Amino acid sequence: MARDPFVVIGGDAAGLSAASKFRRESDRDVVVFERGRWISYAHCGEPYFVKGTVERLTDLLSLSPEDAADRGIDLRRSHEVVSVSPGERTVTVEADGDRFDQSYAELLVATGASATTGPFDTTLDGVFTIHGLDAAAAADAYLTPSDEYDRDRLGDGPVDESRVDHNAALDPPERAAIVGGGYVGVEMAEALVARGVDVHLFQRSTHLLPPFGEAVGERAADHLGDQGVTVHTGTPVAELVGGDRIEAVRYDGERLPVGMAVIGVGVTPNTAPLSGTDAALGPGGAVRTDAYGRTTLPAVYAAGDVATARHAVTGAEAWVPLGLTANRAGRAVGSTVAGDPTPVGGVAGTAVVKAFxxxxxxxxxxxxxxxxxxxxxxxxxxxxxxxxxxxxxxxxxxxxxxxxxxxxxxxxxxxxxxxxxxxxxxxxxxxxxxxxxxxxxxxxxxxxxxxxxxxxxxxxxxxxxxxxxxxxx
Incomplete structure (x- = not known):
């Protein structure tokens, strides 16, 4: 009797790394459910697409659906796993208005993280979280005069064309507010200056790039100022103002007119498929895992931005969502499920960012x-x-x-x-x-x-x- 497949939820860094490694070491079936259309892309490259350094959106893709098929991966896009039943070892999947159950022998939750938006209204035109290729494409279109927009910039991927067209039809902004002075905020400041926009960067704490420490944050802020960015540290933004489109930001009793706002205030792990289960959560609300990526549920693993890992300095569990750790952990889980137990490794929070x-x-x-x-x-x-x-x-x-x-x-x-x-x-x-x-x-x-x-x-x-x-x- 054939064994049930290895099922993966999520078709990005950790998920497809796991599926690819599993198929190289096992002849069993692996099924990957991805709720969106994009797979295996470089989140960290999105600001550089908006800037124009990356010529086409699809240059950010690492693996195509055809590549996945060639590796023997049963990839199913636009399939959202809405629940997990650990007792029955099944997942419930929604696709094209239908719902069905898929059994598994082992399950990997590699659902990543989503941008948090705080108290801000992100439905206004001109407000963006640069998290996902469709968001990057929309921001690029918004920054370009409609008569100059080049659709070749999109490549041939499954872009949300209606969202791009809507933003391309709007007049580009002259001034932008960036809310959050972390990785995305600093990188987008550089991108927007390159697009000719007057940039105001707001950071709630006393210095930019808080995890990097005060000396590095101050040096980054000084250099951003030299490049024309107005940096507001110790200045939380209270509100985005506008009707259908962003008009201003409010802070410290002031009102700054803007035509664009970028929200970069962090991410939150996508744990919804495990809601209703007994899966233990750890720091940041991420899924608690052991040294091999195993969760507290039988035969269920988690890896990438949705999962915790051991901190290399403290030895305690930590949540540090970064690209290398996602790829590395996914690959390790793929080996473990294929029969070669492989630790996912610790995390030290090693990170780099460029401020001009x-x-x-x-x-x-x-x-x-x-x-x-x-x-x-x-x-x-x-x-x-x-x-x-x-x-x-x-x-x-x-x-x-x-x-x-x-x-x-x-x-x-x-x-x-x-x-x-x-x-x-x-x-x-x-x-x-x-x-x-x-x-x-x-x-x-x-x-x-x-x-x-x-x-x-x-x-x-x-x-x-x-x-x-x-x-x-």
Whole structure:
């Protein structure tokens, strides 16, 4: 008797990574249900499509439906899983107005996350969350005069043409408000300036890019200001004002007329298919998983932006929705279900973002309060050092914040900003954290040196030297 298939909910990073790996290692069937039409695309590339750096929307696709079929994956788009019955090992699926049950031997929930909108009315014309290819296509159309819009920009994917046409028919904005100074906010500020828009960026907290720390956030803000962006830190937006179309934003008793608003205030995990089950949830409302991606339900796994993972510094469960961790976890679950148990790996929150010419990177625990809550006695130093030998052209000041535990000397986290290959240096700190190196061990790393690439003492090593005098380990 044939065994029931491996069923995957979600056709993006984690889901299709799992399905692809499973099919390479098993001859069993795998069925992937995707509620939308787009699959396997680069969320992080959407601001660069809006900017114009990416020429076509479909350039952001990693895998086509035809590619999935060639891999032996039974991909069913426009199929939404509305519920899971762990006892019966079935999922209930809606498609084309019909509803049916699909049995499974194992189930992977890889439904990702959705943009949160806070208290803001996102139904107004000119208000966007840049989360999904249809949203990026609509924003691009909105920014383009109707007589100049080039439909070739869309490529040949399953775009929501009515949404694009509606936005292309509207007059483009002269001024925009971006609500939220995180990844999306900073990247969209760059994109909108490139499109000739006067940009005001609003951040509720006292500095941009909160997970990167104050030094990096301030450097990013200064550079955004140099590029013409008006940065409002410590300034929450109270309301979007408009009838059918955005007209203004209200903040601190002020009213700023705008013709566009981008909402980038975070994401929330898509756990709806598990509603009504006993699946345990963890930080951020994400699905709780173990080292192999298993949930608290029998034969049910979760991976990607919908799932928790073990934090590499604290050892506790954490929710850190990022692209590499989704792909890696999905691949691991695919191997496990195929018969080769594979850990999904920990997360350190390693991330990079570009603010015009300034590159920013972060990893681990950069916030003192978070480190203290995890049981550490954090101590940190921020230094500025050259990115290349002083006599070699093309260098730039690189800002490094390094955080360690005072008693043990263990490296807990760090952040970097600069214009000359600063972001890639964060990988050194990510490796140090995974290896649980102390500051002294980090300082002794034999990092490469040549004048075009680094000074004799790389900025990371300089930070370790300075911090080393403040730790006991």
């Amino acid at each position: 010419d300034v590159e920013c990177g972060r990893v681990g625990l950069t916030d003192a309060e978070a480190a203290e809550n995890a049981g550490f006695d954090p101590v940190s130093e921020t230094i500025t050092a050259g990115s290349r030998s002083g006599y070699y052209p093309g260098g730039d000041e690189t800002t490094v914040t390094l955080v360690a535990d005072r008693s043990t000397g263990r490296v807990l986290g760090g952040a970097i900003a600069g214009r000359d290959r600063a972001a890639i240096r964060i990988d050194t700190l990510a490796t140090a954290i995974e290896a649980e190196l102390t500051v002294a061990e980090l300082e002794r790393l034999d990092l490469a040196y040549a004048p075009p690439f680094s000074p004799v003492w790389d900025p990371v090593l300089v930070a370790a030297k300075v911090l080393g005098g403040r730790v006991d380990g």
